[in-house]
Amino acid sequence: AKFMFDVVAVDDDDELDPFLIRGWSPDAGGANFGNMDDAGEAELAGDPPVTYSQVTIFSDNTPPVIDGDISDWDGIDAHAMEYAEGGFTTTAEDYSAYWKAVWNDTMFYAMAKITDDTLYNAGSPFWNHDAINFYVGWDNDRNGEGASNGLHKYLYHHWWGEADDALGFVQDMPDGQVKVVDLADGTGWAIEWSAPFSQMDANGSGFVPEKGAKFLFDVVAVDDDNELDPFLILGWADGAGGGNFGNMDNAGEATLGAVQPSRAVVYSTDTPPAIDGDISDWDNIEGYDLGYVEGGSTQIPSDFSGQWKAVWSNDAIYLMAEINDDTLYNEGMAFWNHDAMNFYFGMDNKRDGTGASNGTHKYLFHHWWGFADDELGGTDGLDGVEVAKFDKADGSGWALEWKIPFSSLDANDFGFVPEEGAKFQFDVVAVDDDDELDPFVIRGWADQSGGTSFVNMDNIGEVTLGGPLPAFFNRTKVYSVSNPPVIDGDYSDWDGIEGHAMNYVEGGSTQTPEDFSGQWKAVWQSDAIYLLAQINDDTLYNEGMAFWNHDAVNFYFGVNNERDGTGASNSMHKYLFHHWWGFADDEMGGTDNLTGVEVAKRNRADGTGWDLEWKIPFDQLDADGFGFVVEEGAKLMFDVVAVDDDDELDPFVIRGWAEGSGGTSFVNMDNIGEIELAIDENPFAFSRTQIDAVNGAVPVIDGDLSDWDGIEAHSMDYVEGGSTQIPSDFSGEWKAVWDNDAFYMLADINDDTLYNEGMAFWNHDALNFYFGVDNDRNGIGAGTAADDHKYLFHHWWGFADDEMGGTADLTGVEVAKRDRADGTGWYIEWKIPFDQLDANGFGLVGEDGTKFMFDVVAVDDDDELDPFVIRGWANGAGGMSFGNMDFAGEVELRGTPLGVNDIDKTSTFRVFPNPVSNELFVSDFDAVQNISLFNMTGQRVLEMKLSGNETQAVLDMNNLAKGFYLLTLTSEKGVATRKVIKQ
Known part of the structure; x- marks a missing residue:
């Protein structure tokens, strides 16, 4: 039924005409009193329209492998199953779930991860089992038909505890794959599966798997802890559940999308950086790497790499891009043959195949290196824009910062509203063109970005405007290990694990590191985290009247990783563990119930301080049941704070890792740091040492080893390919020093049988020296690429001194190989100039603090047969370094070279x-x-x-x-x- 209708409001601030009228209908107003032709029309309707859960399933050209390992689903959007029917859940551990899916031209891939504290499949009918159900309606028609009751609607059951291929209802999928796995930590189960679209649409609905295609979809999990109804159902779509079996009208709707975009959150600020060519005010704002490469390759970061940062205010967005580039160029005949930065914006956030400036609401802004700040390509009419371009002072590249008002970004009036939660398409693409010839190298932020974005912006990233800029906090990764340190007061098993300095000072000052300083280290396994704190303190004290007036180390944890103003032990999921110097190992303040904790405190024998190592199980860190999941990528708030109180008076001095940490963390943990669990073997666990500068005369390369006396020796203890029974059979050590021009080395090998008669050169006794001057562990081996900055120098026993294999011009190299007079082995001393080590122009400098990858590997081959025995200095070194130098060690140059006449x-x-x-x-x-x-x-x-x-x-x-x-x-x-x- 329809009728005329209008609502008109009158504002009359006095009794005089004219007064102000506001009405709903166009042309409404006072005239309606005499003539209602301009009034609106109302229609009585039935129930309000139902809104259905909607999702975009992105495409993926490298989909996950269906093998029971769900780690390759990381980074794909997860969709929580929060609709509950038939019961309720008290905690996430009791029952919770999410699903993920991707597609390509022919296949559909899906997974579900179920957290369930009691897994069950003993019920008599199959529906009284724990299960996961996937509903699909290819006709996308809400016509009251249910799964498998409608011609084009299907239900795929997977029951926990059944065989992988036990799929209910639709089984005619010969090319489908299914894997059901229990989670390793016993917290539930997961399933991943794939099938061709053609076999999933067995009745031929005509569905075409292409971007934009829509279909009915739902995922429903069942938790039945016994065989009795009702069981608990969790579904993704509102109104989902058992009813979908007979009527899929309440299922959600899925749309096939393009590639999942890279995403970033840009936070707001009332004090944005000044656009002035000084980028120091961008410190502490999160940066995003330009990690996508197109059109070429870059060997090292200094060749070509970059990052971008951004913040926003009510009227504008502020951006900064910083580019590392060893050769800046702008002489190309066409503007696109210049070093450049390009910023893409799609204010409509629609992935519709249109490109920058080809779509009404999509824009591209060029910034070319060497051009004036205000020379911007792309879209004109940029009122209020500010730009500052500049070269880096150290010659390593260039940077750009700029401000653009949202009104200029939305020049075609899409209607973009700059508010928290607003989204738009975005990318930053840098160009490195060392001459005017194509192809040039492109580096972009978003996966699959680059030159093609000009005509099609579907593959660029997405930015969401966030709330206020979070306070800066320290971040680092903590790596897993297969053999964690033993908590026994012997800290040698922490060698090679990265240390984190405690540089934040509060409440006083420290004059020297000996007075008060420290560092911490950490590793983890699936059940526990292991920590070490090393404190330098010249006066240890524990006689204060209150426990807080003692020397101490405090560990803060926030397993909910939520910066909400609550402090340690004031919130359910935030904890503080005290360790006081001079107290027993097991006297710990903070949170009780520390079952499984191990602690070892030790005073240093030389009186320079104290150290503490401890292990704490993750279940003790999560004592209040937040639901912290121990897995790669898991993050938690963390800090280590040391107290130095030389008497019982306040103020005492506090040293913390995180900026803004300290005593205030007890009541407010917002300023502490964050650690992220990483599952790879600790990348810092490679052999390290420092090489001193020469102090007097450099060793003469003449076969006389007396001038190597007093220089530290490094044992070659790593063995590969065989075994040695006694040192005289095969063992060795090396020494090194350096001056401003060259690196000097000695390798001294014990070998009871010297051999060089093999048919191939690698079947000889030999010494190999590996150098990686870029110090980059990127999987590249010695000499495997022309400009990779990694080198291998062979020295074979019995060959002439100047017969060296390797990868560099050996101008200026000096070598002396000798057999020991007593027949027990051989040795080699040699000098190599730094410019020969840096033959490909990385930029190696012989100075204090320089670090590079290094190893010495000896070969003992008593005949020409493989395997021969390898002995190396670095753990994991050996023959494999030729193809992958990630296992080589690291040396750091230390000191200042002093000649014999210097002092x-x-x-x-x-x-x-x-x-x-x-x-x-x-x-x-x-x-x-x-x-x-x-x-x-x-x-x-x-x-x-x-x-x-x-x-x-x-x-x-x-x-x-x-x-x-x-x-x-x-x-x-x-x-x-x-x-x-x-x-």
Whole structure:
């Protein structure tokens, strides 16, 4: 039934005409009183239209493999199953679920992951089992028909505990694949499956699998802890559940989409960065790497790489892009043959095959390197735009920051509203063209972005405008290990695991690292996290009247990873664990019920501080049942805070890892850091060492090894391809030093049978030196690419000194190979200039702090037969380094090269005995003002002030721990150093 209708409001601020009228209908108003022809029309309708759950299923040209390993579904959108019918769930652990799906031209792929604390399949009828059901209606027709009751509607059952191929109802899918697995941690089960569209649409509805195609869809899980009805149902679509079997009108709707876009959240701020060419005010804003490569390849980040950042305010978006590029170019005849940055925007957020500037609401803005700031290609009429382009001061590339008002971005009046939650298409694409010839190299943020985006923006990313910019917090990854450290007070098994410095200071100041400093390390397994805190503190104290007036280490955890203003132990899922110095290992404050926790605290023998290692099970970290899932990518709030209180008075000094950490974290953990669990073997667990600069005369490459005395030796303990029974059979060590121009090495090999008669050169006794000057663990091997910056130098026993295999021009190289006079082996010493190590122009510099990949690998082949025995320095080294140098070690250059005349007789002083047990004698020096001894972490452990007139001194080493130390003599002319070994 229909009738005329209008609503008109009058605003009359006084009794005079005219007053203001607002009406619903066009042309409404006072005239309706005399003539209602302009009024609207109302129609009485039935029930309001039903809205159905909707989803886009993205395409994937490299779909997951149906093999029971669901890790390859990571990164694909998950859809929670939150509609409940027939019961209720109290916790996520009791029962919860989500599903994922992708497609390609011929196949459909789906998975579901079910969290269920009790798995059941003992019921008499099949529907009284735990199950997962997938509903599909290819006709997309809500006509009251149910799954398998309608010609084009299907239901696929998967029952827990049944065989993979036990599919209910529709089984005519010979090319389908199914895998059902129980979750390894016992928390539930999962299923993944695939089938051809043609076999899923057995009755031939005519459905065409293409972008934009729609069909009815739902996923429904059943939890039946016994065989009695009613059981609990969880579904994705509102109104889903058992009713779909007989009537699929309440199922959701799926649309086949393009490739899943890369996504980013851009946060708002009231104080955006200034567009002034200084990008320091972009620090602490999250960056996104330009990781997609098209049109070429880049070997190292300095060749070509980049990132972008963005924030927004009510009226504009602010962007910054920073490009690393070793050759900047803008001389091409066409503008597209220049180094450039391109910003794509699609304000309608529609993936409709239209490209930048080809679609009404899609835009492309070019910025070319070397052009004026205001020369922007793409779309004109950019009122209010600010741009600043500049070259980096160190010559490593260029950067750009700019502001563009939303009104200019929406020049064609799509109606974009800049508010939290608003979405638009977006990409940043950088071009590196070292000359005017195609192809140039493209780097983009979004997967499959690049030059094609100009004509089709469907593959670019998506930005969502977020709320206020989150406070900056430290982030790092913690890696899993197969053999975690033992909690026993011996910290040597933490060697090779990355340390994180505690640099945030609150409540006071520290003058030197020895006064108060520290670092932490962590690894994890499926059941627990392992932590180590190492604290340098020259005065240990625990006599305060209150426990907080003690030296301590505090570990903060927030398993809900929610920055909501709540503090440790004030919120159900945030915890603080105290460890006080001088208390028993098991005296821990914070949260009780620490079953399975292991702790070991230790004072250092040299009195320089204390250390603590501990293991805590994840179930203790999640004592209040948040539902933290231990898996790759899981994140939790985290901080380590140390307290140094040299007496019981406040303020004491606090050192934390996270910026803004400290005492306030107890009541508000918003400022602490975040750790992410990573499942790969710890990438930092490769062998490391430091190589000292020469201190006096460099070793002469002449076969005389006496000038290598006093230089630290590194044992070659890694064995591959066989075994050695005794050191005389096959063993070895290497030494190295450096000066400004070259790297000097010695390798000394014990071998009772020297051999070089094999038919192939690799069947000879040999020494191999690996260098990776880019220090990049990217799976590339020595010499496998012309410009990869990774090299292998062969030295074969019995060959001439200058017969070297490898990958570089050996100009300036010096080599001396010798057999030992007693017949027990052979050795080689050699010098290689840094410019030969950097033959492909990476930019290696011989200076303090430089790091590069390195290994020494010896081969013992007593005949020409494989396998031969390999001995290397780095764990995991050996023959495989030729094809993949990720397992090589790392050396760091340390110190400043000092020649024999740099500090007069200071550089030629004598140190004896070395190794030393008790007293160390230092003699034959003059004009020295200070003698210091440092341990290998840089802590000064002994110091002696001198008048400058002494020529000898004695240091008491009795109370020092065994290990390596660095002895320094300081005069007005410089500093001289020697390595000392305490045994």
